[in-house]
Amino acid sequence: MRQLLSSEERARLAVISSIVRFKKGDVIYHQGHRANAVFNIISGVVKAYQTTSDGSKHITAFLFPDDLFGLSDEGWYTNSTMTVTPVIAYQLPMSALRSRLSRDAGLEFHVICKLCQELRQAQHHAFLLARRHALSKMALFLQLLEQLQAARDEPTTEIYLPMNRSDIGEYVGTSLEAVSRAFRGLTATGIIEFRDRSHLKILDRDAFEKIASETN
Amino acid sequence: MRQLLSSEERARLAVISSIVRFKKGDVIYHQGHRANAVFNIISGVVKAYQTTSDGSKHITAFLFPDDLFGLSDEGWYTNSTMTVTPVIAYQLPMSALRSRLSRDAGLEFHVICKLCQELRQAQHHAFLLARRHALSKMALFLQLLEQLQAARDEPTTEIYLPMNRSDIGEYVGTSLEAVSRAFRGLTATGIIEFRDRSHLKILDRDAFEKIASETN
DNA sequence: CGTTTAATTGAGGAAAGTCAAGTGAAGTGG
């Protein structure tokens, strides 16, 4: 099951949703604010993050087309979200979604599936963050992006990096300089190749997988 | 809501469950095996982990009394679990649980809550792993243990460490030596105090919180 | 085309990893 919603369910929800547009860098909602709506990305990329008291950001996830976000228990957003690119999304009022859910068992099941998927992603993220070496972290990160691209039926000859180096660093748990150096390392050894700053290709798949699977 | 199940629901499930006992170090189930049963801890502590191809372990969670584990989509366990202490648990056959769930909307809701809770924990784990300094990781880890103790209505004057240093290291993403040194550091500065290897007290709460909240 | 922002690169220092030795605790068998 690739998509959260079947086209039929999507249509049912479209009735109660509106389409919203954000430009790059817009904050969609803030952590701690009342959760009034849930969003379903049509196009673009969003980052979910948490800000600590000392001002540093920790990115918990990148969200792509078809991803649902803004779900919250207790009715308050548990993180903040900001667009990484221009974004078009469905905005579903929480109240409408709630009444829809209670009458629609199929939808509820899909929400459970969505939660399972989010859980798997969070665990994968933890797995990535546990790596000691920046090279290994980056390889796992690129693997993730590639898998997500494939899941969206996009071509995987190239990996697309919509986010900047700083965002990558905040996701993989290193400085942005370390991200840059890791890319340089992978490029220098001929494992990857950049077409431009946000497009790369994996040249040596074996060496790439080896680095990704190395704990050390 | 502290417990996954109300005592009433617990009673309903008890009918279809059996009680199993494990001694310290027993493997409850293996990653990749067919998921035949779900477990609900009565007493003791369990660790959930994933083994990488090169033999290293990554601990994804520690599970305590009232925790439910062994849930899996697709019917295959996605991680391995091993006891950290002797454990007594309810074992619920998957088939029985499945038929129970479809007839019992309240239970399904609780499973959703359980998933949300697991998700929050996984995100907290990622948050912890993103910390650069071992001291900060350890402080967050101790905070987590303390919160879980409080959630179980156990006294929080002392924090109990049922797992060994190696397990802690595999959870917080450092070597076991680093765990030891971090404890030494916190002890030397009078922030914590050990009664024995697995019991400690927080003496300087302010300094403790400060370290826990420091990103750096 | 100039200005601003993003990314790269270098040098020095701090932190944690690794390896190895030593200490302490717990459990076993005589």
Place this chain on the structure above:
DNA sequence: CCACTTCACTTGACTTTCCTCAATTAAACG
């Protein structure tokens, strides 16, 4: 009950890696 074995933990010395700060280059934008 005590000596002995074993395992868990601690501690030290050395090495590696990454972070920080700073300077430079490259790209994006008005």
